[in-house]
Amino acid sequence: MTLDISFIGILIGSIMASSVPLILAASGELITERSGVLNLGVEGMMIIGAISGFALMVITDNLFIAIVGSMLSGVIISLIFGFLTQSLLTNHVATGLALTIFGIGLSAMLGKNFVGIPGKEFPILFSSLRESIPFFGPILFGHSIVLYFAFALPFLTNYFLKKTKLGLVVRAVGDSPVSASNQGINVIIVRYCCILYGGAMCGLAGAYLSLIYTPQWIENMTAGRGWIALALVVFATWSPIKVLIGALIFGGITILQLHMQAIGFRIPVQFLSALPYLMTIIVLVVISRDSRKIKLNTPTSLGRIFYKEK
Amino acid sequence: MATDLRISNISKIYPGCIANDNVSLKFKSGKIYALLGENGAGKSTLVKILSGVISPDNGEVFLNEKNLKLNSPLDAKKNKIGMVFQHFNLFETLSVFENLSIDATEDNKSLRVRINEIFKKYNFSIDLDVPVLNLSAGQKQKVEIIRCLLRSPKVLIMDEPTSVLTEQETEELFISLKKFCDEGILIIYITHKLKEVLSLCDEVAVMRKGKVVSVSQTQNEKVETLANKMVGQKLAKIKKKINISKNKDEIFKVKHLNFYSDDPFETNLVNLNFSVKKGECLGIAGISGNGQNELFQILSGEIITPDTSIIFRNKEIAKLNPKQRREYLMAFSPEDRISQAAVPELKIYENVALNNFKSSNFFEKGLVNEKKIKEHSKKILSDFSVNTDNVELKSQFLSGGNLQKLILGRELITAPELLICYNPTWGLDVGAINYIHETLIKINDQEKSTILISTDTEELLKLSDRIAVIYKGKLSKIMPSEEVTPEKLGLLMGGGSID
Numbered sequence: 001m002t003l004d005i006s007f008i009g010i011l012i013g014s015i016m017a018s019s020v021p022l023i024l025a026a027s028g029e030l031i032t033e034r035s036g037v038l039n040l041g042v043e044g045m046m047i048i049g050a051i052s053g054f055a056l057m058v059i060t061d062n063l064f065i066a067i068v069g070s071m072l073s074g075v076i077i078s079l080i081f082g083f084l085t086q087s088l089l090t091n092h093v094a095t096g097l098a099l100t101i102f103g104i105g106l107s108a109m110l111g112k113n114f115v116g117i118p119g120k121e122f123p124i125l126f127s128s129l130r131e132s133i134p135f136f137g138p139i140l141f142g143h144s145i146v147l148y149f150a151f152a153l154p155f156l157t158n159y160f161l162k163k164t165k166l167g168l169v170v171r172a173v174g175d176s177p178v179s180a181s182n183q184g185i186n187v188i189i190v191r192y193c194c195i196l197y198g199g200a201m202c203g204l205a206g207a208y209l210s211l212i213y214t215p216q217w218i219e220n221m222t223a224g225r226g227w228i229a230l231a232l233v234v235f236a237t238w239s240p241i242k243v244l245i246g247a248l249i250f251g252g253i254t255i256l257q258l259h260m261q262a263i264g265f266r267i268p269v270q271f272l273s274a275l276p277y278l279m280t281i282i283v284l285v286v287i288s289r290d291s292r293k294i295k296l297n298t299p300t301s302l303g304r305i306f307y308k309e310k
Numbered sequence: 311m312a313t314d315l316r317i318s319n320i321s322k323i324y325p326g327c328i329a330n331d332n333v334s335l336k337f338k339s340g341k342i343y344a345l346l347g348e349n350g351a352g353k354s355t356l357v358k359i360l361s362g363v364i365s366p367d368n369g370e371v372f373l374n375e376k377n378l379k380l381n382s383p384l385d386a387k388k389n390k391i392g393m394v395f396q397h398f399n400l401f402e403t404l405s406v407f408e409n410l411s412i413d414a415t416e417d418n419k420s421l422r423v424r425i426n427e428i429f430k431k432y433n434f435s436i437d438l439d440v441p442v443l444n445l446s447a448g449q450k451q452k453v454e455i456i457r458c459l460l461r462s463p464k465v466l467i468m469d470e471p472t473s474v475l476t477e478q479e480t481e482e483l484f485i486s487l488k489k490f491c492d493e494g495i496l497i498i499y500i501t502h503k504l505k506e507v508l509s510l511c512d513e514v515a516v517m518r519k520g521k522v523v524s525v526s527q528t529q530n531e532k533v534e535t536l537a538n539k540m541v542g543q544k545l546a547k548i549k550k551k552i553n554i555s556k557n558k559d560e561i562f563k564v565k566h567l568n569f570y571s572d573d574p575f576e577t578n579l580v581n582l583n584f585s586v587k588k589g590e591c592l593g594i595a596g597i598s599g600n601g602q603n604e605l606f607q608i609l610s611g612e613i614i615t616p617d618t619s620i621i622f623r624n625k626e627i628a629k630l631n632p633k634q635r636r637e638y639l640m641a642f643s644p645e646d647r648i649s650q651a652a653v654p655e656l657k658i659y660e661n662v663a664l665n666n667f668k669s670s671n672f673f674e675k676g677l678v679n680e681k682k683i684k685e686h687s688k689k690i691l692s693d694f695s696v697n698t699d700n701v702e703l704k705s706q707f708l709s710g711g712n713l714q715k716l717i718l719g720r721e722l723i724t725a726p727e728l729l730i731c732y733n734p735t736w737g738l739d740v741g742a743i744n745y746i747h748e749t750l751i752k753i754n755d756q757e758k759s760t761i762l763i764s765t766d767t768e769e770l771l772k773l774s775d776r777i778a779v780i781y782k783g784k785l786s787k788i789m790p791s792e793e794v795t796p797e798k799l800g801l802l803m804g805g806g807s808i809d
Contacts, residue, residue, distance in 0.1 A: 165411075172401045172412055179399035182363055183413050184384035291572045296403045296441055 009135040011255065017143065017213060019251030020150040021046070021205040021222075025229035026236075026243045027153045028201025033233055034161065035194035036174040038303035040096025041081055043226025044103020045199050049074045049206025051107040054217040055114055063122060067146070067207055074203020075196050077103060082195040085305070086188050092303045100226065108219050119215025144212050146204065153201075157240040170194060174299030177306040187306055202226070228277075235284035238297045242287060250280040313339035313374060313464040313496045320369035322355050329355035330366065331520040339464070339496040342487060344507040344528070346500075347517035348540055348739035350709065353500045354396070356517075357467050360498075361393035362386035373464070387413070392458030396470040398450050400442045406453055407438040410460065421460075428459050432486050443574065447474035447597060448482075455486070465496045472506060476597050477767070477800025484510050502540070502739065504533045516540055541740055561759050562586040562728055565619040569604050569783075577601040579608070579783045586728065589757040591750070593774030593791065595767060597803050598733075601783040602763050603645070606732045609761070610642040611635045623727060636665070641726035643717055645733040647710065651717045654706035658698075658716065659687040661705050665720050686723070694719035695745070711742025718749060729753060732763040747773060767799045781805050 025042050032039050053070030057063060081099050084090045122144050124130075130142030161167040169190060173180045177187045205225075210217055228250060236242035253276040261272055288294060315337040322330040330352045337343050347353045358364045360371065362380040371378045378389055386393065400409050407422070414421050422438070429435060434456065436449050445453070451471060458466055468487070472480045487510065491497050499511055507514050508528055516524045516539045524539050562585060569579035579601050586592045596602055607613045609620070611632040620628040627635055632642065644650035652661045663672050663683045672683050687701040694715045696708070705713060714734060721729060734750070735743040750773055753760055763780075764770050770777055770791075777794050779786040779802035786802050801807075 168404070168408055168412055171404060172408075175401040175403050176399070179401060182361070182383050182393075182395065182399045184382060184387055185412075292574045295443070295574050298403075300403060 005135045006138070009138040011259075013138040013143070015248065015252045015255050016139070016151070017147060017251075018255055019247040020147050021208050021213070021225050022229050022232060022247035022250060023150045023153060023244055024146075024205035024208065025202045025226060026232045026247060027150075027157050027240060028198040028205075029229060030157060030233050030236075030238060030240060030243060031161075031170065031201075032194045032198035033302055034174045034238060034299050035170045035191050036177055036299050036301035036304065036306070037085065037191050037195055038092040038096065039078070039081055039099070039195060039198060040093060040230065041078070041099025041103065042198075042202050042230050043222055043224065044100035045074045045077050045202035046103075046206035046209075046222045046226045046229075047107040047220070048077050048103045049203030050210040050221055051111045051114070051206075051217060052203070053207030054119070054210040055110065057120055057211060058114060058117055061120070063120065063211065066211060067204065070207030070211075071200040071203045074199040074201070074206070076199075078195050078199025078202070081199075082192045086191050086195070089305050089307055091305070104220060111217050111219060114217040115219070117217065119211060122212045122215065144208075146208050146212060150208075151244070154240040154244040161240070171299075174301055177301050177304075181306075181308060187308070191306075202229075205229070228280075232280070232284070235281055235288065237288040237294045238299065239288075242284060245287070246280050246284045249283050250276050253279050313494065314372075315465055315496055316372040316375075317356075317360070318370045318372065320356065320359060320366045320371070322352075322359065322364070322366050322368075328520045330359070330369075333369070333517075333520075333522055335515055335522060335525070337465075337496055337498060339494050340491065341512040342491050342497045342499055342510055344499050344501060344511035344514040345517065346502065346504070346507055346514055346536060346540055348502055348741070350519075350739065351517040351540075352520040353517055354469060355520075357393065357469055357498070357500055360386065360391060360465075360467060362391075387461060390461065390464040391467070392461060392463035392465065393467045394451065394454045394458060394469065394471060396473065398454055400450055400453060402443040403441055405439050405441055406436055406445070409442055409453060410438075410457055413457075414460065424460060425456065428456055432489065447599065448476065448479035451475070451479075451483070459490075463495060465498065466490060467498045467500070469500045470502070471499070472501070472503065474598060474765070476803045477796060478804050480506075504536045504540075507531075507536060508533065518542055537740065558587040558589060560585045561588050561623060562761075563619075563621040564609075565621075567605075567608060567615065567618045567620075569601075569608060569613065569615050571604070577604055577783045579604055582785045584778060584785065584788060586759045586761060588759060589754055590775045591754050591760045591762055591773050592788070593770040593777040594761065594763045594780055594785075595770050595777055595799050595803055596763075596765065596780035598765050600780050600803075602732060602765075602780060604783075605780065606642075606644060606730065606763055609730050610640075610644070636724075636726075639724070639727045641721035641724065641729045643714075643721055643729065643731035643734055645736060647713050647717060648706075652705050652713060655704065657702050657704055658691070658708075659684045659701040661716070662687040662690060662701075662720050690716065690719035690723055693723070694749070709742075711738045711745070714738060714742065714746060718746065722749070722753070726758065728759045728761070730761045730763070733765060734762070735764075735766065735769060743769075767796050767803075770799070771796065779803055 025046055029039065029042050049070040052073035053066045056069040057066035077099065081095055084095045085092050124142050124144055126141035130137045161171060169185055173185060173187050173190045181187045206222060209221055232243050232246045236246050257272040257275050261269055317333060317335045320330050320333045333356060345353050359366045359380065362383045362385045365381055371380060373389055380386055410425060411418060411421055425438065434452050436452060442450060442453065471483060475483060487497055501507060508531065511528050514526060514528050514531060515522055516536065518540065565583050567579060567582040571578060577600060584592065604613065608615055611630055614629060618628050619626065622638055622640060625638065627638060648654050672679055684701050688699065691699055691701065696712045696715045708716065735746050750760060762770065762773055771794065774791045776788050777791050778788040779799060781803060
């Protein structure tokens with residue numbers, strides 16, 4: 001019996017670990033979208049974060065530099081997006097798609113010499129507690145610092161948006177950039193900041209994959225997680241807490257269906273593989289049914305180009 | 311302390327149009343100033359310059375003899391110039407308090423105290439914690455005004471503030487504005503409504519085509535003299551003779567119209583019943599947002615509601631879509647010319663072709679019969695005096711008035727039996743309004759019927775034979791228009807009852 005319980009604990013711990021990149025990327029994108037900017041480049045920014053984090057780790061042998069560097073690389077690549085959409089007023093959708101294609105190509109090129117190099121072990125916290133407490137040990141302890149940060153992030157994001165002045169400004173800009181501009185808010189700068197923040201979080205999400213989750217570099221290793229993060233934001237109707245729930249469900253069913261496949265359930269593998277996508281959408285649609293709340297949370301100006309009258 | 315605002319030689323030129331041509335004006339606190347002009351006269355450009363939204367090509371603004379550099383809205387705020395825009399500058403999804411706190415420098419607690427002080431002083435009352443999208447237009451405007459008052463302004467600019475208000479709300483606004491004025495705030499009131507100028511303002515400056523054409527004391531002016539200054543020519547007066555058509559056939563009959571929606575931006579409609587006779591104009595009054603949008607969409611067939619019966623020329627049409635309804639000789643002119651009635655990016659003749667019929671032969675075997683459409687469009691342009699004869703012109707380059715003429719022309723050239731229009735003169739200038747009104751009266755003279763959904767009471771009283779008021783999705787009883795006064799309408803539009 002104790003064996004079963006501790007197995008479930010380990011299972012939950014691994015589900016949490018697998019949802020970290022989704023939580024990070026989706027929380028970042030959520031802030032970007034709340035300011036009215038639709039950045040479809042999440043996948044591209046993540047993969048750039050993954051390769052630059054891994055490369056920096058190999059070159060400097062310093063995990064701290066690698067993590068910070070991956071976030072910086074996310075910032076730099078999102079700066080391209082920001083410059084194009086905010087300063088040159090290009091279309092958000094097209095620019096975001098281009099960013100993803102660019103990111104995947106660039107990462108493959110940069111990563112050529114890093115294929116097959118083993119990663120470095122990432123320090124985990126409270127590893128002694130993990131072993132000593134049954135069930136809760138593997139859930140609460142023995143994770144990397146990035147995981148703890150990721151699980152705090154939706155709550156911090158919620159607090160930021162709802163309680164702080166800056167959060168109010170971000171929501172105002174997303175609601176009506178024209179009104180915000182007429183109130184003396186510098187819409188372009190606010191949106192730049194949100195785009196760069198989103199870039200940093202996507203970079204971190206990528207680095208989590210290549211440094212912690214599966215410590216190595218594989219071409220195209222984000223494997224569509226950026227797109228899932230994007231979808232999570234929309235289906236969670238721009239609510240950070242629902243993003244967290246969605247990411248956990250997605251991560252949970254991904255892990256569970258792998259176990260089901262291993263056990264040999266008589267369900268077609270294709271259906272099991274599709275299950276996480278299906279369930280996440282169904283659950284998020286069901287918990288976000290309130291059309292009034294959707295209206296209030298949706299950034300009205302999402303994806304629209306704003307230019308200032310002169 | 312007295313405030314003294316001076317505008318000196320302001321010019322602003324846009325490609326193809328001089329919005330402000332050497333405008334100089336002087337204002338002193340203790341008076342309410344009117345800035346009067348048609349659409350496109352340059353009023354809005356001038357106030358945008360005063361509020362720092364755009365910067366002028368030339369000229370200067372002085373406040374108490376200090377030369378102001380107004381490069382951004384922030385500069386205007388710092389110099390205590392407050393501005394209430396015509397299209398509200400509010401954040402619809404944020405709460406009232408969040409809207410007010412966004413540019414406040416103090417903490418939330420003391421801000422609430424100050425807001426409550428303002429509420430008490432001016433007799434306002436608004437729930438601070440509801441999202442702005444739940445407020446009526448009058449309440450939204452109050453939020454805008456409070457936002458200005460919180461910064462203790464020296465100058466308060468109101469850009470066409472009454473276009474969305476009821477008579478009662480307008481009166482309340484005027485009382486508040488007079489109070490502000492007594493407290494030493496300089497008020498600049500921008501409008502194209504002549505009566506408001508006369509009842510509220512002390513001095514009036516008239517603008518036409520970017521220039522100030524006259525500055526005078528309002529007590530020396532009358533509606534006619536101001537109108538002539540504004541338009542630059544004498545206007546013909548329109549008066550409709552009421553059709554007392556008790557014995558005529560009912561051409562259009564609506565029964566049990568109900569509409570329910572989850573969407574907080576939409577209004578539910580509750581059991582509407584009405585009918586229209588041949589050659590009659592039925593007016594439906596109401597403040598915007600009381601269900602007119604939904605009503606128009608149901609009448610035009612964009613929304614199909616179950617259990618509703620709509621009889622048109624003895625046929626049940628409640629389940630038909632707009633195109634099918636058009637085939638039965640109904641015609642529609644929606645409120646939003648740019649996004650609903652026409653596609654601005656398309657050329658004029660392409661917009662005409664959008665309204666195609668079996669009988670029109672615009673399309674043959676799936677191909678566009680361009681020649682035929684262009685001929686047809688030319689006829690509309692000349693019959694409805696649109697000021698261009700170039701059917702290749704993109705519709706977005708037409709002014710509001712000309713676009714509306716084109717839309718009405720497109721709808722009317724098929725000689726419909728019933729025209730349903732929603733705010734047909736919204737945002738148009740006096741000349742265009744006159745033309746549209748004449749056209750609508752002509753339709754009734756030809757024994758065709760109209761349903762006029764409008765937020766403009768004056769227009770309704772001028773054109774309708776019978777009038778009903780829609781309030782929160784419910785229709786009042788239908789009254790012959792000779793029994794209706796503006797006061798009565800205003801009362802009903804605000805949710806009051808008359809008996």
